Amino acid sequence: MNSFGNNxxxxxxxxxxxxxxxxxxxxxxxxxxxxxEAVAFELKRRAPHSGSESTSRxxxxxxxxxxxxxxxxxxxxxLTVLFRNRDVRWDDYKTNIPRPAHADLTAMIKYRGFNxxxxxxxxxxxxxxxxxxxGALCKQLLASRGIRIASHxxxxxGIADMNFDPMMTDFPALDPFFPLINTELRKHIEDYxxxxxxxxxxxxGVVECAALGFPAGIGEPFFNGLESAISxxxxxxxxxxxxxxxxxxxxxxxxxxxxxxxxxxxxxTATNHAGGINGGISNGMxxxxxxxxxxxxSISLPQQSIDLSTGKAVTLxxxxxxxxxxxxxxxxxxxxxxxxxxxxxxxxxxxxNE
Numbered sequence: 001m002n003s004f005g006n007n008x009x010x011x012x013x014x015x016x017x018x019x020x021x022x023x024x025x026x027x028x029x030x031x032x033x034x035x036x037e038a039v040a041f042e043l044k045r046r047a048p049h050s051g052s053e054s055t056s057r058x059x060x061x062x063x064x065x066x067x068x069x070x071x072x073x074x075x076x077x078x079l080t081v082l083f084r085n086r087d088v089r090w091d092d093y094k095t096n097i098p099r100p101a102h103a104d105l106t107a108m109i110k111y112r113g114f115n116x117x118x119x120x121x122x123x124x125x126x127x128x129x130x131x132x133x134x135g136a137l138c139k140q141l142l143a144s145r146g147i148r149i150a151s152h153x154x155x156x157x158g159i160a161d162m163n164f165d166p167m168m169t170d171f172p173a174l175d176p177f178f179p180l181i182n183t184e185l186r187k188h189i190e191d192y193x194x195x196x197x198x199x200x201x202x203x204x205g206v207v208e209c210a211a212l213g214f215p216a217g218i219g220e221p222f223f224n225g226l227e228s229a230i231s232x233x234x235x236x237x238x239x240x241x242x243x244x245x246x247x248x249x250x251x252x253x254x255x256x257x258x259x260x261x262x263x264x265x266x267x268x269t270a271t272n273h274a275g276g277i278n279g280g281i282s283n284g285m286x287x288x289x290x291x292x293x294x295x296x297x298s299i300s301l302p303q304q305s306i307d308l309s310t311g312k313a314v315t316l317x318x319x320x321x322x323x324x325x326x327x328x329x330x331x332x333x334x335x336x337x338x339x340x341x342x343x344x345x346x347x348x349x350x351x352x353n354e
Contacts (some may be wrong), residue, residue, distance in 0.1 A: 002122070004232070004233050004236070004252060004340065004344075005027065005340075005344045006224060006229075006345075006346035007027060007344050007345075007348060008025070008028075008340075008343065008344045008347060009024075009025075009027060009028060009029045009078075010023060010024075010025050010026075010027075010134055010340060011023060011024045011025040012084075012122075012127055012130055012131070013051040013276040014083075014122070014126075014127070014130075014306070015118070015119075015121040015122050015124065015126075016085070016118060016119035016120050016121060016122075016124030016125075017085060017116070017118035017121075018085060018116060018118075018121075019084065019085060019120045020082050020083055020084045020085055021081055021082075021083050021085065021126055021127055021130055022063075022080065022081050022082040022130050022135065023080070023081060023106070023130035023131070024067075024078050025068075025078065025079045025080075025081075025133055025134050025137070026077070026078040026079075027344075027347060028068070028074045028076075028079055028137065028141075029074065029141075029350070030075060030076030031073055031074065032073060032074040032076060032137075032141065032234075033072055033073045033074075033077075033118055034074070034137050034140055035140060038136065038139075038140065039133060039136040039137065040061065041176075041348070042077055042132055042133075042135070042136035042139070042332055042336070043061040043063075043129065043132055043133060043136070043332075045061065045132075045176055045177060045329065045331070045332035046061075046128060046329050046332040046333060046336075047061055047114070047165055047329065048130045048323070048329065051119070052082035052213055060083075060084070060086055061083070061086075061129070062083070062084075063081050063082065063083050063133060064081065064082040064083075064084075064210055065079065065080070065081055066080050066082055067079065067080040068079070068080060070257075075122055080114065081130060081133055083129050083130065084128060085126070095117040095118065095302075096143045096308045096309045097296060097305050097307055097308070097314060097316050098305055098306065098308065099298060099316065099318060100297060100304070100305060100307065100316070101297030102120060102123070102124035102297050102298070103120060104117055104120070107122075107123060108308070116126075120238070123238060124238065125237075125238045125239070125326070128237055128238070128336075129335040129354050131236070131333060131336050131337060131340070132236070132332050132333055132336040135335060135336020135337060135338075135339040135340050136301055136339075138336075138339040138340050138342070138343035139336075139339045139341055140337070141316075141350070142211075142339060142342060142343055142346065145213075145215075145346070145350075146213040147211060147212070147213045147214050147342065147346075148171065148211070148212050148213055149207070149209065149210070149211045149212075149335050149338055149339050149342075150171045150179070150209070150210060150316060150335065151179060151207050151208060151210070151331045151334050151335050152164070152174055152179040152180055152181055152206040152207070152208055153178075153179060153180055153189070153205060153206075153207065153327050153328050153331065153333065154187055154205075154206040154207060154290060155205055155206040156192065156203060156204075156205040156206075156325060156327055157192060157203045157204070157205070159185055159188055159189055159192065159287045161181050161182050161185055162181050162182055163208060164181075164208055164210050164288060166198070166246065166247075166271070166272035166273075166275070166285075166286060166288050166352075167240055167271070167272055167285075167286070167287060168210070168212070169212065169214065171210070177328065177329075178328045179260070179328060179331055193324060193325060194312065195295055196324040196325070197323070198323050199301075200201070200299055200300035200301045201295075201299050201301060201324070202295040202296040202297075202298075202299050202322075202323070202324045202325060203295050203296075203324065203325050204239075204292065204293050204294045204295040204325070205292070205325060205326070205327040205330075206215075206290050206291070206292050206293070207290065207291050207293070207327065207330060207331050207334045208288070208289070208290045209288075209289055209290070209291070209331075209334050209335060209338050210286050210287060210288050210289075211286065211287040211342060212286050213283075214276065214282050214286075214287055214342060215282065215284060215349075216267070216281075216282050216283050216284030217281060217282065218281065218282045218342075218345050218346055219277065219280045219281040219282055219345055219350060220280055220281070220345075221279055221280045221281070222280065225277070225279070225280020226277045226280055226281065226282055226287070226341070226342075227245055227280060228280065228343060229341045229344065229345060230243070230289065230338055230342075231243045232238075232341070232342045233337045233338075233341050234277075234291050234317075234334065234338070236335050236337070237330070237333050237334070237337060239293045239294050239296070239330070240291050240292065240293055240314075241292055241293070241294045242291065242292040243289060243290070244289065245274070245275035245276075245277060245287075245288065245289045246272060246273050246274045246275025246276070246277075246288055246289075247259065247273040247275070248275075248290060251273065253318060254273075257290065259273050260273070261274055261285075262271055267284065268284060268285060269285055271284065272285045272286060272288065273290040275287060275289060275290060278329050287338075287342075289338070293325075293326045293327065293330055295325075296322060296323050296324060296325065296326055297320075298318050298322035299318060300317060300319070301317070302315045302317050303315070303316050303317075309316030316324070
């Protein structure tokens with residue numbers, strides 16, 4: 001299924017090199033007047049840039065609202081948005097040779113060869129475009145309740161930024177297109193990207209994301225817990241291979257006496273190792289999470305694969321236009337996914353307080 005949500009219904013459609021990609025979003029309040037310039041800004045953050053890390057594919061971020069929108073406001077009907085694919089190069093893809101670490105082979109097996117393999121089809125990062133669009137709307141709705149979401153590059157290869165303060169009440173100043181807490185790292189990262197591009201290789205990275213102002217008591221236990229919902233949509237972003245919350249995997253090295261967050265008279269906690277969530281329910285502290293992107297699998301170095309038309313092993317050298325690292329533009333997709341999950345969890349609260 002290409003849908004997400006318990007209280008909302010967000011459905012993606014389209015393929016990377018088909019006619020268009022888009023989404024239908026059911027659950028936006030009637031009368032909501034989104035700031036479309038702010039939406040366009042979020043889409044620009046996700047778009048390839050001129051840096052050495054980015055693909056040279058420059059598809060337009062222009063969108064068409066084809067239902068659920070009238071006179072500048074949401075009607076209450078499902079809102080459908082369309083992004084037409086214009087900068088496509090079908091000849092870049094050898095559809096009979098699956099690319100290592102892509103979904104080419106698994107998609108072919110599952111759909112018995114009827115899938116669109118060009119550029120990854122429905123598995124392409126191009127599908128994060130409607131996710132960022134929907135997330136931009138959710139960000140605005142959450143902001144109306146004092147909830148803010150931001151992220152930064154926490155690590156690229158061996159270059160690590162500092163972490164968010166888990167007790168913060170405001171975000172540090174962040175460049176929206178290259179978000180780093182320690183801005184002096186940018187030159188080192190850009191030099192690293194240039195070297196990677198020249199070598200034909202790629203690298204992964206970690207995005208740290210936080211939500212401030214999210215109220216306590218939101219979420220469900222077990223399968224619909226906030227961690228579950230956030231992780232569920234984050235793993236829909238191509239290339240994400242891990243998520244942790246709060247102190248995360250470092251908890252494995254801590255004693256319970258250190259890892260537990262003491263509860264204060266204010267009903268806040270003295271520390272935030274839990275990352276703002278206990279038992280799947282928000283506790284009123286900053287929600288902090290990190291997610292890891294694998295290295296971009298489309299590299300120009302020789303790789304072993306198979307020619308599906310002959311069944312013989314072949315050496316594949318990928319041409320085309322690809323990122324050497326999905327960061328920093330992956331930050332926009334992570335923030336959008338978190339915003340969608342939090343809005344979905346908050347929707348009954350929105351309705352109850354209208």
